[in-house]
Amino acid sequence: MSAETNALDEEFGDTINSLFEDADSVLFVNPAPDVFRTVMTSAAAFDNELPTLRVLATPDVLKSSVDDFILASRISDLVDRGRLELRTTTDIARSSLLISDDQIISVITLDDKLTGLRSTDDDLVENVRSTFDDDWESGEEFNLRTPPLTRVQETLREELGNEVEEDFMMVFESVDRIPGEDDELDEVAISLLVGANNEVLLYDISKWGEDTGVASKATFSRTKTRLEDRGLIETEKVPIDVGRPRLRLVLVPDDLEDIDSLADQVTA
Numbered sequence: 001m002s003a004e005t006n007a008l009d010e011e012f013g014d015t016i017n018s019l020f021e022d023a024d025s026v027l028f029v030n031p032a033p034d035v036f037r038t039v040m041t042s043a044a045a046f047d048n049e050l051p052t053l054r055v056l057a058t059p060d061v062l063k064s065s066v067d068d069f070i071l072a073s074r075i076s077d078l079v080d081r082g083r084l085e086l087r088t089t090t091d092i093a094r095s096s097l098l099i100s101d102d103q104i105i106s107v108i109t110l111d112d113k114l115t116g117l118r119s120t121d122d123d124l125v126e127n128v129r130s131t132f133d134d135d136w137e138s139g140e141e142f143n144l145r146t147p148p149l150t151r152v153q154e155t156l157r158e159e160l161g162n163e164v165e166e167d168f169m170m171v172f173e174s175v176d177r178i179p180g181e182d183d184e185l186d187e188v189a190i191s192l193l194v195g196a197n198n199e200v201l202l203y204d205i206s207k208w209g210e211d212t213g214v215a216s217k218a219t220f221s222r223t224k225t226r227l228e229d230r231g232l233i234e235t236e237k238v239p240i241d242v243g244r245p246r247l248r249l250v251l252v253p254d255d256l257e258d259i260d261s262l263a264d265q266v267t268a
Helices: 012-022 033-045 059-065 069-080 122-138 149-160 162-172 187-197 202-212 217-229 259-267
Strands: 005-007 025-029 052-057 084-088 096-099 104-110 113-119 233-238 246-251
Touching (some): 012 113, 025 122, 033 052, 033 059, 033 113, 052 059, 059 084, 069 149, 149 162, 149 202, 187 217, 187 246, 202 217, 202 246, 217 233
Parallel strands (some): 025 052, 052 084
Antiparallel strands (some): 005 113, 025 096, 096 104, 104 113
């Protein structure tokens, strides 16, 4: 039996990547929100073949984490690829653990930085994994409603054009988080702003949003009105052969190059 227990000195993200490199499967138990975000972000950015990930967390942790569209869409990608499963339980009273076939990492916070304690004791790893495998089997499946980021990108290109998709990703990659409806600069506001930058029809982008699962047409309409009230977008009537005229979105600022300034205006 080989055993090793030590503090991990390297950056926590490097620790996670090293674990992913060596493991076929990883069980992630009771993550704190910041630990969950770090591990999921590392998984989404992992370049090599990702091990199968299983997450067993409290419902509150998963619900609060997926309020952020950036994180949720990347998690949804992992689920869509068959690399991640999420389950919930309320019966966890332990620290955050990452458990692979041959090691355990207990995640802790020291001086406001994530680090961990690693053990490769064969008997300990086997006993801990067996215990939490049982907990996993009794957990409840967590349904993630956010669409995968790859689907968002593909459908934007196909339905609204490359320029809209490129603008969306420019904003997406310029911010750390995109919170939910209660905050001003959410995924719907960003979609409308990049749509206005490319003068697309409100009907087209709201239909795309509803079909893709980003948000309902009603949410797009409410957000459009809010952005109009802020003086960020305008609409122009476009006559059609039958029925009421459609509305074309127009961005009041010249373009989307100054992302920070635009974000400040939206959230002011």
